[in-house]
Amino acid sequence: MVRVSVIMATYNCEDTLKKSIDSILAQTYTDWEFVICDDCSTDGTLQILKEYEKQYPEKIIVIQNEVNSKLSFSLNHCLEVAKGEYIARMDGDDISVPERLEKQVRFLDEHPEYAVVSTAMTPFDENGTRPSRFMKPEPTKDDLVSRSPFAHATIMMRREAYDAVGGYTVSKRTTRGQDYDMWFRFFALGLKGYNMQEPLYLVLEDDKALKRRTFKTRCYEVQTKLKGYKMLHYPPQKYIHAFKPVLTAMIPVKLLQEYHIKTDAKSKKE
Numbered sequence: 451m452v453r454v455s456v457i458m459a460t461y462n463c464e465d466t467l468k469k470s471i472d473s474i475l476a477q478t479y480t481d482w483e484f485v486i487c488d489d490c491s492t493d494g495t496l497q498i499l500k501e502y503e504k505q506y507p508e509k510i511i512v513i514q515n516e517v518n519s520k521l522s523f524s525l526n527h528c529l530e531v532a533k534g535e536y537i538a539r540m541d542g543d544d545i546s547v548p549e550r551l552e553k554q555v556r557f558l559d560e561h562p563e564y565a566v567v568s569t570a571m572t573p574f575d576e577n578g579t580r581p582s583r584f585m586k587p588e589p590t591k592d593d594l595v596s597r598s599p600f601a602h603a604t605i606m607m608r609r610e611a612y613d614a615v616g617g618y619t620v621s622k623r624t625t626r627g628q629d630y631d632m633w634f635r636f637f638a639l640g641l642k643g644y645n646m647q648e649p650l651y652l653v654l655e656d657d658k659a660l661k662r663r664t665f666k667t668r669c670y671e672v673q674t675k676l677k678g679y680k681m682l683h684y685p686p687q688k689y690i691h692a693f694k695p696v697l698t699a700m701i702p703v704k705l706l707q708e709y710h711i712k713t714d715a716k717s718k719k720e
Contacts, residue, residue, distance in 0.1 A: 455485055
């Protein structure tokens with residue numbers, strides 16, 4: 451049995467997919483399998499995946515959804531196939547630093563008290579990289595009030611923890627917030643996670659990425675937060691924070707980009 455299963459869902463990412471897969475193939479840690487679920491892509495994504503699977507049959511496993519079913523369903527589909535003790539996330543337009551898996555495996559091996567480990571990440575677009583983004587080392591359930599406590603695309607989680615939380619919720623409500631929904635269940639079970647203060651992941655954040663978060667998906671996020679706040683028994687005065695996504699949806703994309711750049715620089719200084 452492999453120690454690490456890297457899981458990734460793909461949909462129409464032919465332009466970025468090769469660099470993403472190559473970054474996993476280039477990992478210094480080698481005891482892994484790569485389970486990739488294609489969600490009915492209409493471009494050349496599936497063909498690229500099949501070529502990699504043929505070239506690396508012992509490493510890469512390609513599966514397909516029968517109909518386009520979105521990210522939560524696709525990741526659960528990957529989890530059904532994955533055999534690893536640890537499950538690592540990866541997105542088809544991002545890049546993992548070569549030492550990423552090695553350092554995350556070492557951390558989980560040495561710290562059995564944590565169910566998941568995330569890393570700092572470096573945003574990039576067609577103009578290059580921006581300041582790396584760092585998160586609170588050991589977040590608690592109270593941190594869910596204001597933001598997601600872990601960078602979802604960078605996580606490595608123990609398989610038993612994924613099983614305990616029940617994987618991802620398949621619902622319209624979790625269309626762009628499947629990770630947020632999972633973290634409420636994660637903390638409700640009393641599980642703990644850690645954010646490594648080292649940028650081991652490059653995340654694509656261009657205009658397209660920001661535009662994918664529509665007003666409708668922001669409203670869904672509000673629903674998820676309200677449900678999660680109730681689950682974790684937050685006091686009534688905290689509920690006002692649940693409506694922040696709706697206000698964010700009214701901000702122009704360019705202003706959001708400038709805000710992210712400023713906050714990323716601030717987090718680096720801190």
